[in-house]
Amino acid sequence: MATKVTRTIVKSVLSREQPEGAGATVRRSIGRRELRNLDPFLMLDEFSISPPAGFPDHPHRGFETVTYMLEGSMWHEDFKGHKGKIGPGDLQWMSAARGILHSEMPGTRGLSRGLQLWVNLPARHKMDEPNYQELLDENIPRANPEEGVVIKVIAGESYGVKSRVITKNPTMYVDIKMAKGKKVEQIIPKSYAGFIYTLSGTALFGGNHQKGEAHYTLVLSDNGGETIPIETTTSEAHFVIIAGEPIKEPIVQYGPFVMNTEQEIFSAMFDYERGQNGFEGASTWHSEIST
Ligand SMILES: Nc1ccc(F)c(C(=O)c2c[nH]c3ncc(Cl)cc23)c1F
Numbered sequence: 001m002a003t004k005v006t007r008t009i010v011k012s013v014l015s016r017e018q019p020e021g022a023g024a025t026v027r028r029s030i031g032r033r034e035l036r037n038l039d040p041f042l043m044l045d046e047f048s049i050s051p052p053a054g055f056p057d058h059p060h061r062g063f064e065t066v067t068y069m070l071e072g073s074m075w076h077e078d079f080k081g082h083k084g085k086i087g088p089g090d091l092q093w094m095s096a097a098r099g100i101l102h103s104e105m106p107g108t109r110g111l112s113r114g115l116q117l118w119v120n121l122p123a124r125h126k127m128d129e130p131n132y133q134e135l136l137d138e139n140i141p142r143a144n145p146e147e148g149v150v151i152k153v154i155a156g157e158s159y160g161v162k163s164r165v166i167t168k169n170p171t172m173y174v175d176i177k178m179a180k181g182k183k184v185e186q187i188i189p190k191s192y193a194g195f196i197y198t199l200s201g202t203a204l205f206g207g208n209h210q211k212g213e214a215h216y217t218l219v220l221s222d223n224g225g226e227t228i229p230i231e232t233t234t235s236e237a238h239f240v241i242i243a244g245e246p247i248k249e250p251i252v253q254y255g256p257f258v259m260n261t262e263q264e265i266f267s268a269m270f271d272y273e274r275g276q277n278g279f280e281g282a283s284t285w286h287s288e289i290s291t
């Protein structure tokens, strides 16, 4: 059997804390100057937040927000009455598509920490009806290839375990925790672009054994490789691997609106202000959780 080509790490970028939203702090991975859009991904923030900070009433159109809690909890409430709280390990995959106006506020008195990923939508899906896929921690499938290795399959597949999330664009998203002295090999479809974001500990990543420590983004080579080998030698490690099929369409972004042309951005702004074409009710709505 032919040996599989491995991916290497071609770029390593540390994310430092920066202010975002209303009094929140984020470490920005994808979306920062050195890591502009890694198609199909627009942004990845590791957010840390305590009340009264938050992300009060704001819109989205043209993409998906994927909120994955690491610690504490977040309330979310949208202009159509969808409201809930996600806790440690829980996932909210929100396809904003034609339009969502919502608020995202901490639900715990102490620190709430998590990841928010923005995934672009292909033109044909940008004006779909919004939809939510929400999974509690215990309902996110896990692969356990060996003792001391736990892989939560948020999207895509790992060691034969398939996610429960249906993605509009082919995407994989796994959360891997490895004890010291372990090796894993994650399969990545050869056409996917992707990266690793490290949360804690240290590991060696890729065919070139690139060391990764907390809060680093490690960009994968696009050499057609089908696996990424990872090894822990000096400590435990906790990180996510995020990869997806590039959409290869023009990206025109204005804050929380991501479309393909300037005209579509003007329409998004106009629809939002006038409360039409998916933003019905927006002009008079205010969240309860932000007051
Ligand atoms: N300035 C600005 C403009 C538009 C936004 F949508 C946001 C925003 O909502 C977020 C940006 N990072 C995030 N991490 C976690 C969570 Cl829960 C929300 C956000 C924001 F901050």
Ligand SMILES: [Fe+3]
Pocket: 055, 058, 060, 065, 102, 104
């Ligand atoms: Fe939002």
